[in-house]
Amino acid sequence: SSSSSSSLHVAVLAFPFGTHAGPLLSLVEKIADSAPNVTFSFFSTARSIDKVFSNKRIPNVRPRIVHDGLPKGFRPSSPMEPINLFLKETPENYRRAMEEAVEEENGKKITCLVSDAFYWFCADMAEEMQAKWIPVWTSGPHSLLAHLSTDILRWRLSWNGGKKDRTLNFIPGLSDANFSDLPREIASEEEMEAPFAAMMHKMSQMLPRATALAINSFDAVFPTIVKELESKFKLLLLVGPFPITTKPKPPLRVRVKITAENPDSDPISPDSTGCLKWLDQQEDASVAYISFGSFMTPPPHELAALADAIEESGFPFIWSFRGDPETELPFAFLKRTKNKGKVVPWAPQSHILKHRAVGVFVTHCGWNSIMESVVGGVPMICRPFFGDQMLNTRMLEKAWGIGVGVESGEFTRKGTLKVLEMVLASEKGNVMRQKVVELQYSAMEADKPYGNSTQNFKTLIDLVTK
Numbered sequence: 348s349s350s351s352s353s354s355l356h357v358a359v360l361a362f363p364f365g366t367h368a369g370p371l372l373s374l375v376e377k378i379a380d381s382a383p384n385v386t387f388s389f390f391s392t393a394r395s396i397d398k399v400f401s402n403k404r405i406p407n408v409r410p411r412i413v414h415d416g417l418p419k420g421f422r423p424s425s426p427m428e429p430i431n432l433f434l435k436e437t438p439e440n441y442r443r444a445m446e447e448a449v450e451e452e453n454g455k456k457i458t459c460l461v462s463d464a465f466y467w468f469c470a471d472m473a474e475e476m477q478a479k480w481i482p483v484w485t486s487g488p489h490s491l492l493a494h495l496s497t498d499i500l501r502w503r504l505s506w507n508g509g510k511k512d513r514t515l516n517f518i519p520g521l522s523d524a525n526f527s528d529l530p531r532e533i534a535s536e537e538e539m540e541a542p543f544a545a546m547m548h549k550m551s552q553m554l555p556r557a558t559a560l561a562i563n564s565f566d567a568v569f570p571t572i573v574k575e576l577e578s579k580f581k582l583l584l585l586v587g588p589f590p591i592t593t594k595p596k597p598p599l600r601v602r603v604k605i606t607a608e609n610p611d612s613d614p615i616s617p618d619s620t621g622c623l624k625w626l627d628q629q630e631d632a633s634v635a636y637i638s639f640g641s642f643m644t645p646p647p648h649e650l651a652a653l654a655d656a657i658e659e660s661g662f663p664f665i666w667s668f669r670g671d672p673e674t675e676l677p678f679a680f681l682k683r684t685k686n687k688g689k690v691v692p693w694a695p696q697s698h699i700l701k702h703r704a705v706g707v708f709v710t711h712c713g714w715n716s717i718m719e720s721v722v723g724g725v726p727m728i729c730r731p732f733f734g735d736q737m738l739n740t741r742m743l744e745k746a747w748g749i750g751v752g753v754e755s756g757e758f759t760r761k762g763t764l765k766v767l768e769m770v771l772a773s774e775k776g777n778v779m780r781q782k783v784v785e786l787q788y789s790a791m792e793a794d795k796p797y798g799n800s801t802q803n804f805k806t807l808i809d810l811v812t813k
């Protein structure tokens with residue numbers, strides 16, 4: 348409630364690692380688009396701002412830089428190192444940058460904090476500023492519920508002597524999972540004290556104070572879990588799946604599988620590696636698309652096993668490969684498979700997954716990847732590594748039946764060959780495909796004008812901009 352929306356200033360606090368800031372920006376872009384008089388300040392590190400804005404200009408969203416806490420010339424020795432250094436600077440780096448932003452906007456006070464859900468400190472900040480706080484959880488409802496249950500999970504684990512092969516059936520909706528599927532931040536003794544785990548624990552205590560919590564999910568995703576979550580928050584807003592709800596709406600005729608000739612209205616970086624064109628020449632549901640997200644690469648022996656399996660299977664493939672495929676894949680693999688597949692440094696993934704030719708997604712089970720696969724109607728082969736990925740895998744496999752884990756949790760030549768054949772060339776695979784198409788259909792329903800996610804989005808826009 349405000350006399351003039353032009354006096355409103357929304358601060359957006361992004362988490363600058365993994366695929367967090369990009370989806371948050373696409374959500375904010377949609378809100379900002381519907382409220383051109385409201386000013387948005389989007390805070391992240393220089394590197395993350397560069398990446399997510401690239402050449403994008405949104406008239407009322409100002410990119411603003413927070414210090415990353417890295418010493419000059421820093422070279423990370425592990426993926427967690429820059430995160431922990433960054434967290435040491437937080438929240439002071441955001442506080443400083445917000446003060447500067449208010450000054451630059453001629454004293455326009457911050458009226459709402461939209462933050463990555465990790466940022467528990469926003470609870471107090473918002474109270475001090477007399478602003479609203481709307482955290483955004485960029486992963487799924489099941490992992491959020493697991494985090495909110497951290498204390499009871501730890502207590503149960505120590506009570507049963509640290510045995511991780513036990514079910515989580517004492518939490519509604521999580522009976523398909525075990526302790527061993529939980530993020531290490533929750534259930535690994537060695538990690539509990541690390542800055543990242545400490546942040547996640549604080550988060551579980553503070554999130555219920557939020558004005559509302561928005562999540563990249565939709566009503567058909569784990570209804571039991573959603574019900575449980577609803578009882579823990581003032582307001583839970585399912586506003587996903589982002590790959591459709593935050594994108595400009597194509598005319599209905601484009602809601603068919605896309606091709607290079609018939610691309611989506613969603614602006615993409617041009618298909619510079621020619622993946623979509625190449626897919627146009629392949630048969631329906633025949634291609635394996637392989638990708639492990641923005642920064643994960645499996646260890647060398649698993650890369651070799653996966654390469655051997657895909658070559659032996661004879662299935663066509665696209666592999667989004669971080670690193671140097673010439674030296675990191677088996678000798679002459681690229682040469683031998685050049686008529687069968689494409690290995691590219693970065694792929695237009697969300698578009699690839701919507702292409703009719705793609706039959707399976709070999710994935711690390713990051714939540715954005717999963718939502719894109721659901722929107723594309725593509726079943727998954729799962730090789731999770733950390734964070735929520737193990738729990739995601741278990742839910743895809745057990746609760747939905749749209750994914751299958753690799754045997755013994757890692758790529759072996761034989762095991763991988765088996766699951767590729769299962770998904771791409773067996774009745775079981777067809778059943779998985781049918782199930783994922785049903786879910787895809789529910790996502791489309793949620794995104795219709797009177798659909799659940801559309802209605803929730805309206806509520807979210809009102810909360811942030813009024």
Ligand code: UDP
Nearest residue numbers: 365366640641667693694696713714715716
């Ligand atoms: N992605 C892409 N091209 C690639 C690899 C990844 O566009 O070659 C995108 C993908 O579409 C998804 C994101 O990167 O939106 C990965 O997000 P996810 O949550 O799955 O994993 P993370 O990067 O956080 O590990």
